[in-house]
Amino acid sequence: MTHSSNYKNSKQAWEKDVEKTMNRFPERKEPFTTSSNLSIDRLYYPNQEEETYSTNQGFPGQFPYTRGIQPTMYRSRYWTMRQYAGFGSAEETNRRFRYLLDQGQTGLSVAFDLPTQIGYDSDDAMAEGEVGKVGVAIDSLKDMEQLFDEIPLDQVSTSMTINAPASILLAMYIAVGEKQGVEAEKLTGTIQNDILKEYIARGTYIYPPKPSMRIITDIFSYCQSHLPKFNTISISGYHIREAGSTAVQEVAFTIANGMAYVDAALASGLEIDQFAPRLAFFFNAHNQFFEEAAKFRAARRIWAKIMKDHYHAQNPKSWKLRFHTQTGGSTLTAQQPDNNIVRVTLQALAAVMGGTQSLHTNSRDEALALPTEESARIALRTQQIIAHESGVADTIDPLGGSYYVEALTDKIEEEANVYLDSIKKLGGAVQAVEEGYMQREIHQAAYEAQKRLEANEDVVVGLNEFKAEEEINPDLLRVDEALEAGQIRKVKDVRAARDQSEVDQILSRLREAAKGSENLMPHIVTAVKAYATVGEIANVLRDEFGEYSGM
Template identity: 55%
Template sequence: MPDPEFSELTTRPVLEQRSLFDAEELARLETAQRQWEDTTLKQSVQRIPEREQIETTSGVPVQRLYTPRDLSKQNYMQDIGFPGEYPYTRGVQPTMYRAKPWTMRMFAGFGTAEDTNARFKYLLQQGQTGLSTAFDMATLYGYDTDHPMAAGEFGKCGVAISSLADMEVLFADLPLDKITTSMTINSPASAIWAMYIVNAEKRGYPMAKLGGTLQNDILKEYIAQKEYLFPPEPSLGLVIDTIEFGSRSMPRWNTISISGYHIREAGATAVQELAFTIADGLAYVDAAIERGLKIDEFAPRLSFFFDVHNDFLEEIAKFRAGRRLWARLMREKYGAKDPRSWMMRCHAQTAGVSLSAQQPENNIVRTTIQALAAVLGGTNSLHTNSLDEALALPTEKAALIALRTQQIIAHESGVVNTVDPLAGSYAIEALTDQTEQAAQQYLDRIEQLGGVLACIQNGFFQHEIAESAYRYQQEIDLQQRQIVGVNAYTLDEEVKVPTLYVDYEGQKRHLERLNRVRRERDQAEVRRALSALRRACDEHKNTMPALLDAARAYATLGEMMDVFRAAFGEYLEPAIF
């Protein structure tokens, strides 16, 4: 049932479709603009010619000038509206950052659980307001650290988690009922989440009190990042297990963060990122409904994760267009009644792919521009990349500068003082409309091709992203697109930036803990729990209860994932030419 506080919004009448601008005034403006083009503009261009083919990062042509004529078909209440109300173009909260800033959620994880726990505490002391956990490659692929496939990967791109014992150390002494925790994990997401829940349970925090987000978007792995383990169909089923379990047992938890970030990092345009992410979101909605869930039972806890690239205006428009498009789809296509189901709540991260190893200090400026775009676009939480991430894991100082970037925007820039300050800008509103329309065209095309799973199998997504990535790199190589310090304003100097190195003594300690867990746990209980997990797979039952029991028994991550491997098989991407 919808909350009473939202009932007023659902009963408001639909307003007549009318433009903000008077037709006669628009005609006079057209005449005046033509006169300007024939006189003032013509003289200027003859004296100083314009650059040719000015486009956004996504290759969308940018007009010389935007005026009310570009918004002549726009209806304020139906297309823009007010913050905290449908269609949420201006933000999902009525007051946005006037009440409190976005959640500053710095992504952190390296080496041992002890190392990352210390970094978490440091960032919280420096004013971070939420935790975001990176896992190492072995963990992302569901292997224990001593597995041969994990050799050489310990702690390099995140923290190593092999069992509940590591999770206990990772979140030791942190107030899990007062902070929210994001975990970037995909194929092993449900097992890692089970360890987090059981760790909190052992410390006296009931699962209903836990808040956070599980990335858990497996579809984008087949599309872009490629960290999948099982075939798409059973993998999708595991995601729906978490959505079903969380919707009914953990009301404060976002059981999936539908992620465009990795799609963009793979080379997609802003429009492709938005369209493919929303398409994935709709696939999860369809699968949850097929499972028997009601749309308003789970949709309010869906969340999104977007990249923020260099094209300032385009990125702002992307966030605004995404909220409006998602709201319309949820209300009009799926019949959601609860306004919370219409809201696209999102996390954002500045573009890692935009960082350069050359002149790495320039990355501070890039990150600042991208972070400001995310804030002006209305993000709900934000991670800012560190200046040294093109070279190595961020050092403590680099991570602090990245956090301070957010804090300066929040407390010194003034952009938080009014809600959606760029609304009404002819350029922003026109780009918002254009982005939404282009994304909808992609959604229609994906549906015509058979949906997301079919487009994964036929290579549609991969081909579209590869074409965009090639075009962008070609523009850089031909210097049609300038990257400061890379192909423009270069310096012939050695890069001297302190970098973080993983302490391999930590790996030794981690393995000692893993071996101790295996020696001291109740082996019969482990076997019982893993057998129950296999039965849940075979009988198509929700696997979360069995995973929680396996975590309580200190079954390792690799043991749990081996059950899934045996039940579902492993996936090899088909060759697509």
């Protein structure tokens, strides 16, 4: 088939996809015009006579999805504006959630405190001094009920940044939905559930890799039957980038981890098209505007080719890389914090130009403390202004066809595939993690970046150039130190009020299941409904699986 006929067929197929899509999701307005009343086409592409239109670009909603995973992208509906929030108690975070929803946020994203992230209750000695500090403290179903009080789970999509104890927090979410009268199959959202990047870059792991992968595939299997609309994993490059990786490493290592999860699920007996459509990804957005936009385009293309050509998935939904983006926390400065508003705007714009499905914009004060209500509002308004005032969402993939962006997209794909080949030779991502390969590559990249910064080869405004003689000290959010004592009382009250013999029996059954190969999720769901705590459930699994001690 010639380039010309292939191009023509692809264009006609895309136009049919547009028609079908618009029957479900009509475009936001008609007509789309600039402020000068100039018409804006749905998509810009070469003329029909153009024979050099690359099959690597294609059309939106078509393999290899370089230009987006939906035929009409943001002309039908904007990305989900999902601000990451959580601090102190469940009651305080619930108030912040409801405030953000009132301000126009379209999805929830939960930040958990460090004890919750590593499976300790607030009254555990390991939790001392950390309760509610970097996120919300969740010890039992009681806390989860308060966290989502007056928030209808059949109307809101929720993302939970939780990994080692993801199964426990997901079980609590299911139980809250049940108490609200919302059936599990109607729940929508995402659990991060990405343990490999914890070993690589972040550190909130509990169990060794092998049992951790078992828990993840148990979640895949359970959700396939019980939560068909819920994303079972958010394979995260965000924390890899925060640890100091380059954009290329972020793409390569994230996709390598994704392949490891696919391999584990296949080995557990699942079929590729049973679980792959619910895989999701999570990327960072940094300041190099064009590189970041190209990075997202390249990641989509690499994943599509892998899923179709390597894993032979038949369902096109399995080929699509759907992703959430968060602007780069590590790029923010404590110096001149208002400058961070500009950084976040550029990063958010790159994510939108790259075709993200949902977005969190960091607040200006996050290099100093948890965001204040005012800072969180400004961050949300940044997204809303991009969506409603900039016009960048009125045509699909507006950077497509740029000589620079297309060359960057190709180069990122090429360099990422070099890393993927190296990881394959090591035996895959799990082996590469155990041998420290990815960790060493990230550490080297971070070292080189720090050297450039200290030599003033890279300029960070307000940090190593354009400094201010007098720094403005903004009002910061402080978590009340009395919170920890209150949270400890609450978890003790929960234990005193529940049926302890029932909890003991349930945890005993969970222990037996962990010793064998039975799916753990039904036991965990039963346990949280009986008000077993995060720490109690995690400790049963600690006893059976052991703890990972790192490199």
